[in-house]
Amino acid sequence: MTALASHRPPDVPSLDVDAIRADFPILSRTVNGKPLVYLDSGNTSQKPRQVIDAMAEFSRHSNANIARAVHQLGSEATEAFEGAREKVARFINAPSSNGVVFVKNSTEAINLVSYAMLAASVGQGSDERFRLREGDEIVISEMEHHSNIVPWQLLCERTGATLKWFPITDAGRLDTSGLDELITERTKLVSIVHMSNILGTINPTGAITKRAHEVGALVMLDASQSVPHMPMDVVAYDVDFIAFTGHKMLGPTGIGVLWGREELLAAMPPFLGGGSMIETVTMARTTYAAPPARFEAGTPPITEAVGLGAAIDYLTALDMRAVQWHEKELCAYALPALESVPGLTIMGPRVPLGRGGAISFDLEGIHPHDVGQILDAEGVEVRVGHHCAKPTCARFGVAAMTRASFYVYTTEAEIDALVDALHTTRKVFG
Structure with missing residues (x-):
């Protein structure tokens, strides 16, 4: 876990993500022969068996x-x-x-x-x-x-x-x-x-x-x-x-x-x-x-x-303070990891403060729809497009963005899978 974890208030519990993931049947499936990496919760979250x-x-x-x-x-x-x-x-x-x-x-x-x-x-x-x-x-x-x-x-x-x-x-x-x-x-x-x-x-x-x-x-x-x-x-x-x-x-x-x-x-x-x-x-x-x-x-x-x-x-039952801290720590891990990808520009705050677990980015020279297709082939599910926020896209000079969004069941290993798939995308498009 990131250094940010040391700043977690002592009365805020950490999430048992493995136990949480066991409650979500869909997370055990595969996509294109690869383990599902679901990073589109800002669009629609998955449901636990309890729901x-x-x-x-x-x-x-x-x-x-x-x-x-x-x-x-x-x-x-x-x-x-x-x-x-x-x-x-x-x-x-x-x-x-x-x-x-x-x-x-x-x-x-x-x-x-x-x-x-x-x-x-x-x-x-x-x-x-x-x-x-x-x-x-x-x-x-x-x-x-x-x-x-x-x-x-x-x-x-x-x-x-x-x-x-x-x-x-x-x-x-x-x-x-x-x-x-x-x-x-x-x-x-x-x-x-x-x-x-x-x-x-x-x-x-x-x-x-x-x-x-x-x-x-x-x-x-x-x-x-x-x-x-x-x-x-x-x-x-x-x-x-x-x-x-x-x-x-x-x-x-x-x-x-x-x-x-x-x-x-x-x-x-x-x-x-x-x-x-x-x-x-x-x-x-x-x-x-x-x-x-x-x-x-x-x-x-x-x-x-x-x-x-x-x-x-x-x-x-999870405690919403714990949910917030889990995503804050995921952001602290994901932001520098994503910026290690050549040509990737994060749109929005580049620090894990005053931001939630939705990170949008542009991959230079590659349309987000192409990025999304390559990621899907690797089992990584993200959202691409204007995200029903065209004025925001226009503000940053792009027609569309790729977005990864996290939730209670998201792991650092899934962020690693996203970054690896982005490096693959970069290679595919030269």
């Missing part, structure tokens, strides 16, 4: 719809679904589960807030905190995932508001030097990525949140990459909304979370209309249920919620 089994057990024994029946199966399903909501609340230290809204992914969570603001902007008697007019502003950053850019572009186009953004430094950090000029009395919302999916940068949010609240703006964190990899405390971060997704944190696809302050959710108009989100319906008008039900129209992803709850149980 797979929990979902299968629910489907075998308690499958039913929720909040719609008084029979035994319906009661069991409702209890399991709401139990998962309680687990999410505890995991992010939310004051209660009433601020936890189940959605299908982070993209839907961000769009929910965006469309609620649109509805408030065109409706009568809406809460002024959500109403946008011409001249109002929304602030994001240049390192956002498209899901935290496009919804706000659409909202600005439809309301006459203006979109502004923090730039990125050459070192891959958020440039907050113009904070007071960027966030002003015209700002209605600041929506910032907490950990960049492409650069790995962990953004310090304290000064941004403080400034936003000083001018009366709301703050949203895209925590898709941070919640799976580090402790999250929504009270300590003092934000108004966070978004994250199950499939990046050992859980299933098809479920994510919007957390919001309860009083804000209660003031927001609904996103989707239909069953279960109503208080009462007549042919003349409808009144809406209190959050979170207000934002969960129709049959929700029940089995997926059970899986997310099981994933949270697994991560909680």
Whole structure:
């Protein structure tokens, strides 16, 4: 292990990675005749058998719809679904589960807030905190995932508001030097990525949140990459909304979370209309249920919620501080190892501080798609492309990048396999 391990706080345990890997059936398979080296967890993580089994057990024994029946199966399903909501609340230290809204992914969570603001902007008697007019502003950053850019572009186009953004430094950090000029009395919302999916940068949010609240703006964190990899405390971060997704944190696809302050959710108009989100319906008008039900129209992803709850149980047992330190140590090992490859340039922070376990790079003269194909032939699975972050790629003068991303089951030996495969790639392309 790296020298960084000596700085681990004494109360933070180390992960037993061999024992963890034994819980993940897929890690025992081969790819192209080689042992699987899965380095694409920032895209989708793998699932431990505990998550797979929990979902299968629910489907075998308690499958039913929720909040719609008084029979035994319906009661069991409702209890399991709401139990998962309680687990999410505890995991992010939310004051209660009433601020936890189940959605299908982070993209839907961000769009929910965006469309609620649109509805408030065109409706009568809406809460002024959500109403946008011409001249109002929304602030994001240049390192956002498209899901935290496009919804706000659409909202600005439809309301006459203006979109502004923090730039990125050459070192891959958020440039907050113009904070007071960027966030002003015209700002209605600041929506910032907490950990960049492409650069790995962990953004310090304290000064941004403080400034936003000083001018009366709301703050949203895209925590898709941070919640799976580090402790999250929504009270300590003092934000108004966070978004994250199950499939990046050992859980299933098809479920994510919007957390919001309860009083804000209660003031927001609904996103989707239909069953279960109503208080009462007549042919003349409808009144809406209190959050979170207000934002969960129709049959929700029940089995997926059970899986997310099981994933949270697994991560909680590991200790999220240990998860964060494991990845910090992997980064300390991987960064110099990757830079030993001729022509390789790391995009983003080149030190294991203020960054997570997603490392993107360019291999001079070789397109990332070619890099990905050679690595796949060696059993090494990475992601290539623009990573749904085209503005970030443009900022660094490339059309695409190759990204290796780590998680609880990643080993130094797998990083060695990646580096060896990159040397092979270099030889193949001369």
